[in-house]
Amino acid sequence: MISLGCAKALVDSEILLGGLKQNEVEITESPEEAETVVVNTCGFLDIAREESVETILQAAELKKSGDIKQLVVMGCLSERYPDELTKEIPETDRIFGSNNHRDIVTFITGKEFAKDDPLFFRSLMTPNHYAYLKIAEGCDNGCSFCSIPIMRGLQKSRPISAIVDEAQRLAENGVKELLIIAQDSTSYGWDLPEKKYLSDLIYALDKSLPESVKWLRIHYAHPAHLSQRIIDAMAATNRVCNYLDMPIQHASDKILTSMRRGLGKEKMRERIQRLRDANPGIALRTTLIVGYPGETEADFNELYDFVKEIRFDRLGVFTYSEEDDTLAAQLNDDVPPEVKDERKAVILDLQAEISAENNQALIGQTLDVLVDEVGESVSVGRTEFDSPEVDQIVHINSVVEKGEFCKVKIEDANEFELIGSLVSGPDTLCTGSTLRFDEW
Numbered sequence: 001m002i003s004l005g006c007a008k009a010l011v012d013s014e015i016l017l018g019g020l021k022q023n024e025v026e027i028t029e030s031p032e033e034a035e036t037v038v039v040n041t042c043g044f045l046d047i048a049r050e051e052s053v054e055t056i057l058q059a060a061e062l063k064k065s066g067d068i069k070q071l072v073v074m075g076c077l078s079e080r081y082p083d084e085l086t087k088e089i090p091e092t093d094r095i096f097g098s099n100n101h102r103d104i105v106t107f108i109t110g111k112e113f114a115k116d117d118p119l120f121f122r123s124l125m126t127p128n129h130y131a132y133l134k135i136a137e138g139c140d141n142g143c144s145f146c147s148i149p150i151m152r153g154l155q156k157s158r159p160i161s162a163i164v165d166e167a168q169r170l171a172e173n174g175v176k177e178l179l180i181i182a183q184d185s186t187s188y189g190w191d192l193p194e195k196k197y198l199s200d201l202i203y204a205l206d207k208s209l210p211e212s213v214k215w216l217r218i219h220y221a222h223p224a225h226l227s228q229r230i231i232d233a234m235a236a237t238n239r240v241c242n243y244l245d246m247p248i249q250h251a252s253d254k255i256l257t258s259m260r261r262g263l264g265k266e267k268m269r270e271r272i273q274r275l276r277d278a279n280p281g282i283a284l285r286t287t288l289i290v291g292y293p294g295e296t297e298a299d300f301n302e303l304y305d306f307v308k309e310i311r312f313d314r315l316g317v318f319t320y321s322e323e324d325d326t327l328a329a330q331l332n333d334d335v336p337p338e339v340k341d342e343r344k345a346v347i348l349d350l351q352a353e354i355s356a357e358n359n360q361a362l363i364g365q366t367l368d369v370l371v372d373e374v375g376e377s378v379s380v381g382r383t384e385f386d387s388p389e390v391d392q393i394v395h396i397n398s399v400v401e402k403g404e405f406c407k408v409k410i411e412d413a414n415e416f417e418l419i420g421s422l423v424s425g426p427d428t429l430c431t432g433s434t435l436r437f438d439e440w
């Protein structure tokens, strides 16, 4: 199973892996040892599509040389371009979408499933102590640049009870941090037969999860949908990390209108202020797109000034890439690639300065850290202000058991890392002999 793309695709891979394991399919570590390779593809942005095609081609080589018997392709790219993939890579035995888990297990094992059979329980590909929790699929927003609704359809929220059940099972299996994901988590529940809100889900999870789940982290908030009830729920529940991942995409009203983002700069500023007032010290992560069609120097400067003013704690930048069949594809992609790259670099330089200043201010403080990785004499973890894979890390100058919380005094810092020493916890310090690096 080779899983590419975002955390939402990772959850799909985990459901499929769970289904395969529950039906006695042996999972191997390397493609060369396998009979069947499944590639879960990503279809969003050129670079991800290229990586997906490259990976399928590598697996196709294994099929040609007889190392594997079957090649299965699933995920966003195959939802979007099934005919092209079948034609261009004839070694592919079957193409499936993102959510055909049962059909894929049937294809591989021959076993049929009834419609009302329970869903497969996931086999985690993240370390055992954290897991993504997908609360909805699809998106109703129709941002002009985005092809995700074309691939994943309109929003379908999962019922609160199903999400709580899954979260409880994950907790029973040792998960201590749950990362809430959706295309737009702030519009969660609007499509349910009885309308619900993300705040309802936050309270339900907080009420029903054991104490061992210390962190609930919210990803992919949409600024237009960040309501006061969600802000209040975040403030009222200790378990919700003082962190929010809220892609704003841009800050020029002209560009935001063309992007169909549903709110302008002033409203965005006001939402962020309300969020910070209710949750002092909250770490804000955002992502931006530079080089969108029609983005002038003045538009870019507006974005630059907004980033400088707001001082996001974590920030990622994409250069605009035209996506087939989107509204923005009808616009003239008129910002030259070198200008897009330069604008991206300028924003990242600014963010590096902001991040370095913020991190310097943490020197001397003692922070709670969850340990993600352990080496021979050091450990690497994260604070509640950082999400795995995308945000910054804390280096700890001693060996601590993976998946444990501890207190670390910060002694040094650079733009994207903190360095510190263990102050206390966890209850058991690790000898280093029982660590596993390659857990599924």
Ligand code: SF4
Binding pocket: 139, 140, 141, 142, 143, 146, 147, 148, 149, 183, 184, 222
């Ligand atoms: S909210 Fe996100 S997933 Fe939905 S259309 Fe906009 S960018 Fe795409």
